[in-house]
Amino acid sequence: MSSYAAASEAVPITGEATPVSLCAREPHVPADRLVGELVPPPRFDSVRFDNYIPDPQQPSQAEAVRVLAGFAGSLGGAGSADGARKRWFRREAAVPAGPGGVYLDGGYGVGKTHLLASLWHATPAPREQKAFGTFVELTNLVGALGFQHAVQALSGHRLVCIDEFELDDPGDTVLVSSLLGKLAGAGVRLAATSNTLPGKLGEGRFAATDFMREIQGLSARFRSLRIDGQDYRHRGLPEAPAPYADAQVDAAAHRTPYASLDDFDALLGHLARVHPSRYGALCDGVDAVFLRGVTPVEDQATALRLVVLADRLYDREVPVMASGAPFDQLFSAEMLAGGYRKKYFRAISRLTALARDAKGLAGGAA
Structure with a gap:
């Protein structure tokens, strides 16, 4: 049976070859399951910085590994989840050392998700104090819990990773930007990637300035890491x-x-x-x-x-x-x-x- 399965009120699977609908x-x-499932998917269970193979012709790839490994190491003393929650309820903004977030700027096929998941795995914090999800999963979480409850559910985390940050829906972009602003104010570190729209395949990436513009006041908290490389998916x-x-x-x-x-x-x-x-x-x-x-x-x-x-x-x-x-x-x-x-x-x-x-x-x- 799938290792991803968890208890729910869905119709059970017996293991016999009788399909369910x-x-x-x-x-x-x-709610705790919705938040608990914000982890790298099974296909990224084994990715690590060590098994990301940088292209020797693209020094930005090795530099990204170095910077992200340092970023992960800086999260080891970020404080407890209880402390972060207290900061949220007292509305005291924590000011982390170094950049509050990193943005991986690159086209398809250069390993951004591999690196983002590696950052999650390398962060020395308990599983329940770090989250990994796509932009869509975050918007769905807010839709299911409500904005304030979503903020409270994530404000005790040390790290929140957002894969495939999408800029095609202005409403969702503002929603997630507002959520990240609240989390950053509670001392949560952030990491994100985004991908190129198919209509811009020749450009190879969203420009980092596009991402920074859309997250508005959060841009000062992010360090942009450009990851160059051959785009294997533009076929x-x-x-x-x-x-x-x-x-x-x-x-x-x-x-x-x-x-x-x-x-x-x-x-x-x-x-x-x-x-x-x-x-x-x-x-x-x-x-x-x-x-x-x-x-x-x-x-x-x-x-x-x-x-x-x-x-x-x-x-x-x-x-x-x-x-x-x-x-x-x-x-x-x-x-x-x-x-x-x-x-x-x-x-x-x-x-x-x-x-x-x-x-x-x-x-x-x-």
Whole structure:
């Protein structure tokens, strides 16, 4: 069974090859679990500064490792969580030594997430005093808990890492910037990355000035680390594997332990009734997802919910086998050219990778 699974009110998985339906699950996730799950996903469990291999032709990579290792070491004496919480309730701003935050400025494929997760692992603080999540996970946390409760839940941390800081939604950007401002005032150190929009692939990165401008008053707290390197992901969208027939998906689902089986349209409807912060719990105990009748998504709100589910499945390395349309046809050309295009490109890439992982589940199916 998946090591990422945790107790919830979702329908249990028995281990027998009888698939469950994600649509039958109504998980209710307590606040402490939402915060406790803000850790690097399983695929980054083993990353460390030591196994990041800097390109000798790109000295900025080795320099980033050196600076981040020093930043992690500086967090060892940052004080207790109780002390940080007392500062918050007394509204006393702690002034940390050195930069209050670091921003990793680089294009796709240079190892920013590897370095950010390595920083989390290297920080000498208990697991419950450091957090790692994507920008979307932070916005979902605030949506689930409310702003003040989210601040209180994180203000005792020594480090909060935000991967893939997104600048495509002004409202969410202001929300997360306000959250980080409150956390910085409580003495929490911050680290962040962001990625290039697909429409700016030729540029290779968001400029650091874009990030600093969007976080407004927080910019003085961040030290920008530029990470140069070859962009291995700028090769266009990957070609998705050919979809299977419904009968092949059904047969594979019924012979695969810890599997879920759903009609695609029904699952999309169910996602609208479950808060995105609970999508991780929705997947508890599921080691493989089987979908019948994948069709292009036309509604943007539905598409954005699907992006979050794709992220949670990718984090957990859950293969996806599907019939219907291939995953590279999920979103229209208009969506892929719009303001949320980075999210859609990421979802296609991740679902395609999970579809490739599912090939072994198909048995003798072509």
